[in-house]
Amino acid sequence: MPVTACLQPLLAEAAARQIRLPVLLQGKQAELRLQCQQLIATIKPQRLYWLGEQAPAASTQLKPGNNYQLLGSECDMLVVNAFSGFNADLIAASAGCLKAGGLWLLLAPPDEHWYQQPNPAHSMLLPYPLNPLAHQGQFIRFWLARLAECQLLKLTLNNDQLNVNQQLTLPDYQSPAAVAALYASTEQQQAVAAILKVVSGHRKRPLVLVADRGRGKSAALGLAAALLVQQGKKRLIITAASPNAAATAISHYQQQLPDTPGLRFMAVDQLLLEQPELDLLLIDEAAALPTAVLKQLADHYSRIVFATTEHGYEGTGRGFQLRFQRYLEQTQSGWKRLQIKQPVRYQQHDPLERLIFTSFLLQQPETEPIYRPGQPLQLRQYQHNDWLATPEQLSAVFHLLSQAHYQTQVKDLAALLDNPQLSVVALYQHDQLLACALLSYEGELEPALCQLIYQGKRRVQGHLLAQSLAFHLAEPQLACQRLVRVMRIAVAQPLQRQGLGGQLLAEVTNLLKQQNIDWLGTSFGVSSALLAFWQAAAYIPVRLSHFADNASSEPSVLMLKPINGSKKLVQQLNQQSANELYHCLQEYPANLSFDVISKLVLPPSATLTAADIAQLQLFAEGKRPYQLVAHQLLNWFNLHYLQLESFAAAVIAARLWQKQSWQTISQRFQLAGKAACIKLIQQQISSS
Structure with a gap:
């Protein structure tokens, strides 16, 4: 049976039930390509999105790094050509664009061949000297195992013989509740009403609007803005990490008031600099902005809406919610949180959405760990090839990292499985994960390469600490030594401020001593609290970057802890850095806080007569x-x-x-x- 004949009745059924049809088609590339061309010619999608190589002329080819451009866009068919690579970030982000009745088609080799196939789409995740055209990671094997738990039609094509390897049961149709013509759902209508109340109600009562992808959250911002302009409110600004992230809201505003100015985009840095008087400030995809920036905006503007994606594929939204909501509780107790759960592009139990959430571990656990001080703790270390045997531990670790850090992305999950230099050290009590540290094993570079890095002639991927020591600190010999960088440390939200983070770092130090590591390091957007935390763990600052980090809006500080390395050398590096900072402070960001400066500078000795x-x-x-x-x-x-x-x-x-x-x-x-x-x-x- 041809693929087209198999899928056509299922697509008609999917359209009737208001869901998307996820299909994995495996076989030889040329044969699948031909069947795909025939399928496209038959169903004639109005808009076809294509990931990977060999994109048809009439399609929109999606490229890595363009995730924000996908926000709010729609298509009728989405094809992933995995023969040329499997970009997990882009696949997760693009799935939200597919409309009800649409086809999500993944073209791939048979499982056994796919396991052994390198994945050049994840080349940026692999450290030097690994060759992405030859390296075989564990991510594809893990992901296919997750697919077995999903509602998915899995087909194999071999010499025109089509076999069904996994059946798909379509959910029953659920008719949506009646809603006013302006809105796509009753929850979207409620969201617009809540936005209007921010303007008409008491000051300093911001709204946090959260939703999964495809719930009409951004559209609600634009619809509310149009209603406000009609009421005479003309000073409306929308901001986001990029103009593309605000495009959906502005588009919906313009559909309502095509010739009426009123809602305009302003970049965050310009907004903070000019601080214009506003009737309302809208922030879309707020989780993608640094918490420090959000705090500044919340402090300055009395009428503000923070909208964010619950499962943000550009950076998970839950960490933003946990941290930023705590700040709002402390400073603006009248704030409100509204969640939109009802999808508008497809029905609630859509199999593709479930597939994406399940296979990329985007579903957050509902239970929280309980810590009993004084009772024994257990330490476990995981390498990239341990996760297949312990998928439940990988899920727990990835969820914890997502909660603790707003930058955690789907590609970080792939890196855990594909990058052999990444490791996780986790702290448990009674088999409950309490805290974890993500480590990057670096260094041990060839002396000649270290000299080239020192001279600024080479850069190597996956060795941030080694590279910074060689280039920025002019210590190329250190890049030859055994280094470990603490990339992230996460403690379960209810258990923070109980000393578990410091305890975990102490255990990491002891573990790495046994592994004969020379230096431990870390780099992060500097703040007074974070600096104090790492200094309490005996990490010593050796460099402050001259520019603010895009993620944190703060300059990054590099800190070192000697394990088998020279304590005298790290003290010298600290003194050099402190002296340079004192004499060149005007070259650093002007808003660098005094709390940070005072912990990093070393003024020359002075006397007063x-x-x-x-x-x-x-x-x-x-x-x-x-x-x-x-x-x-x-x-x-x-x-x-x-x-x-x-x-x-x-x-x-x-x-x-x-x-x-x-x-x-x-x-x-x-x-x-x-x-x-x-x-x-x-x-x-x-x-x-």
Whole structure:
């Protein structure tokens, strides 16, 4: 039976039941390609999306890195050509574009051949010196095992003989509830009403709108904006990590009011810089923005909506919810959370959506671990080839990483299975996962390669710590040694602030001592709390990047902990970094917090003579201008900066260390100009 004859009646049934049809078709590439062409010619999809090579001329070929462009877009047929690679991130993201009655068709070799086939689509996940054209990972084998638990039609084609290897049972049709013509669902209508209430109700009561993909969340933002403009509200801004992430909302606004300006996109950095007066600020895909940025926006704007995808394929949304909702509870107790559960492109029990959630481990567990202090803990280490035998532990680890870090993506799951240099050290109690650390084994590079990295002539993938030591710190010999980088550490949300993170790091150190590792390192977007956590674990800062990290909006700090490496050397690197930071602070981000600066700088030793003190007293009394005592002020501040009140110290550091103008300082700290800044300094001298 031809593939077309097999699938046509099923597609008609899928359309009648308002679901998508997931099909895995396996066999020889040329034979599958021919059958696929015939199928496309027969069903004539209005819009065909294609992942992989050999895309037909009439299709839209999806490329890696364009996940945000998929938000809100739709297609009638989606083909994945896995013969040329299997991009897990893109497959998970694109599935949400397929409409009800549509066909999701995966073309692949038979299982046994697919297991042994390299996956060049995941080449960015593999460290040097692995060859992505030859390396065989474990991800495909794991993923196919998950598919066996899903509702999927699995077909094998061999010399025109079509065999059914796995049957698909279609869910019963569920008729949607009646809803006003403007809306796609009753829940979307409720979401629009909740957005309008943010504007009409009390100030400082933001709305957090969460939904899985395909629930009409972004459309609700645009519909609400159109209604607000019709009510006379004209100062509406939508922001997101990229303009594409806001495109759906703007499109729905323009469909309602095609010739009426009112809702416009503004980039986050521009929004923070200009801080325009607004009737309402909308933030779409908020989980993709750093929490620090969201906090700034929440603090400044009194009417704001945070919308995010529950299972965000650009970065999982649950971690954002857990961390950011806690901040809202502390600062704006009147905030509301609304979840949209009802899909609008397909019905609730859609087999493709279940397949994506199940196979990529996107379904979050409902139970939370219980920790009993004083009772024994167990430590386990997993390598990439351990997960197939313990899939339930992989699921628990990936869910924990997703909850703790908003950047966790589907490709991180693939990396755990495909990258032999990644390892997880997990802390258990009574078989409950309490905390885990994701480790990257790096270094042991050839001396000649280390020299090329030091000279800026080479970069190698998967060796961030080794590369930074060789290039940024000019210590190429360290890249030859055995290094481990702590990429992420995660503690179950209810168990945080009970010392489990520090305990896990101590266990990691002991474990790596036994493995003869020379250095432990970590790199992260710096904050005062994180810096204190790692310093308490005996990690020593050796470098602060000059630019803010895209994910955290903070510069990254590199920290080292010697295991078998030289303690004296790491102390020298720390001193060099602290000296450089002090002398070159004006070259770093202007908003770098004083809490961070004070933990990283090392001011030169300073003394104040009796004459210096007398001059400063006259300045404090308003009898000397600032410019005549600037040098004495610098020496005085270098001696006393740790004892001063934090706000005043931050203002003074901005002037004396960061060399910022009085105007910049006044705006940054909301002071009434140069005179107010000088008065604050004078008060600190008087009270010191």
